[in-house]
Amino acid sequence: MKAVLCKELGPPDSLQLREIDIDPPAADEVQIRIDACGINFPDLLMIEGKYQERPPLPFIPCGEVAGTVCATGGSVSSFNIGDPVMAVTYRGGLAERINVRADSVIRRPASMPATVAAGFPGVYATSYHALKQRAALQPGETLLVLGAAGGVGLAAVQLGLGMGARVIAAVGSEDKAAALREMGVHDVINYQTADLKEQIKTLTDGRGVDVVYDPVGGDLFDTAVRCIAWNGRLLVVGFATGRIPELPVNLALLKGLAVVGVFYGRFEKEQPALAEQNMAELLQLYVDGRIAPVVHQVFPLQDYATALNALTTRKVVGKVVVETGTLDAHD
Ligand SMILES: NC(=O)c1ccc[n+]([C@@H]2O[C@H](COP(=O)([O-])OP(=O)(O)OC[C@H]3O[C@@H](n4cnc5c(N)ncnc54)[C@H](OP(=O)(O)O)[C@@H]3O)[C@@H](O)[C@H]2O)c1
Incomplete structure (x- = not known):
């Protein structure tokens, strides 16, 4: 072959x-x-x-x-x-x-x-596991997705909306921002041209977001961690920028923040029955036309x-x- x-x-x-x-x-x-x-x-x-x-x-x-x-x-x-x-x-x-x-x-x-x-299967299973098991995202909570037009990012946007969260999609270009708006995503931030922290403040009346989904890392992580509300969760998904960021842990203390790692490959090996159940639910969402x-x-x-x-x-x-x-x- x-x-x-x-x-x-x-x-x-x-x-x-x-x-x-x-x-x-x-x-x-x-x-x-x-x-x-x-x-x-x-x-x-x-x-x-x-x-x-x-x-x-x-x-x-x-x-x-x-x-x-x-x-x-x-x-x-x-x-x-x-x-x-x-x-x-x-x-x-x-x-x-x-x-x-x-x-x-x-x-x-x-x-x-x-x-x-x-x-x-790769991107939806990763993002579903992240939002469902790792963040325990609740209806009505606010979810900030970084790299929101990328593979795992776009899956997280669609799944977050489906789970009843308010989703703020953050991307690095106007083309991507326009594409997300065309898909019906209401709150979109272009972090190349706008101040992410200020925009989040405005969109959440100064409160911050409940969950950050971060597949990007680097400088964006440093900003995003400062946009999290009391009792928030920060999902560490990946480092597309190539820089693994470091967290000043006083921020975790001040915000009651949980930093939660997401590693789908390991989850699938350690908890195969749960991974199988997640996939069955995702396929049903696809068949029902609720994820695209x-x-x-x-x-x-x-x-x-x-x-x-x-x-x-x-x-x-x-x-x-x-x-x-x-x-x-x-x-
Ligand atoms: N933890 C897990 O289980 C798991 C599973 C799958 C993937 N991942 C990780 O998640 C990350 C994203 O994977 P993906 O397949 O979704 O990738 P992707 O489709 O390429 O998306 C990555 C996004 O990162 C942003 N980005 C910022 N700086 C970048 C740079 N220097 N080079 C490339 N992209 C950059 C881009 O968005 P903007 O241009 O809008 O900023 C891009 O859309 C990777 O680090 C991957 O290893 C983790």
Whole structure:
């Protein structure tokens, strides 16, 4: 099969598209014919050796896949060949096929196209876990989402609104602010041109927000932590700016603030039943039309480097997806 290989750590341009063999699925695995693969920020960190997990080289990067079951291992009874599925695999996704343990494969609704499914489970599962289990977000509370047009950010905006919160979406450009307003988000702040702290003060009558969702880190974290109300929660989701910020803990004392870490991969391993329940609820929200995944652009497999580099431009609204099935047409 064709696969993109990371043979040495470096930027997306150092990856290589190659022909490789794939083993048949093990007894407890299914083999998925991948139609589409979602690109996530951690994929960039992983190929550059900056992610918490450093897989042995060579490896196939990107790990949010959607496709169809094309083979099943001997002990698998939960899936049949032809079933439409998706999975978060953390790597192995920029390829035509992948073997995945059957217990981590998710059946995708018939109404969910592969290009949508390839950008669905990672970001929605992360943001739902963050808002539901980690922040215990309540109806009527105010939620500030930083990087609100990005993958996890936009999912947090949609889920926060669905959970009955007042959502303030904060983004780094006017284009992104306009895109969010067009989606019906009422309170949007462009933190490149406006003073975030002042805007939050105005929007909340000086009270501050109950929950901050932060996938960005850096200077924005330093400002956002000063926008939190009494008894607030600060969700530490990621550091897209590249700087892991530090918190003066007197702020935690003064605000009765809880700093809450969010690590979806670990949550899924430690509490699989709860993660499964979350995913069932998310799929129902999708089927009911209460969340609407946004696909920014779909690239053919051979444009993998452009797809990965797109995340560094800060112009993406929603998800970037690579369509593996387009390879023959372009190769
Ligand atoms: N904790 C978890 O379990 C978990 C799970 C998934 C992802 N994450 C983390 O969440 C973060 C976001 O992931 P994502 O896939 O949603 O990424 P994404 O779609 O690229 O969104 C990241 C957002 O960060 C903002 N940003 C600010 N400075 C940036 C910079 N220098 N480079 C790139 N973006 C910058 C951008 O928004 P503006 O331009 O509007 O500022 C961008 O929309 C990453 O750090 C990722 O590792 C964590």
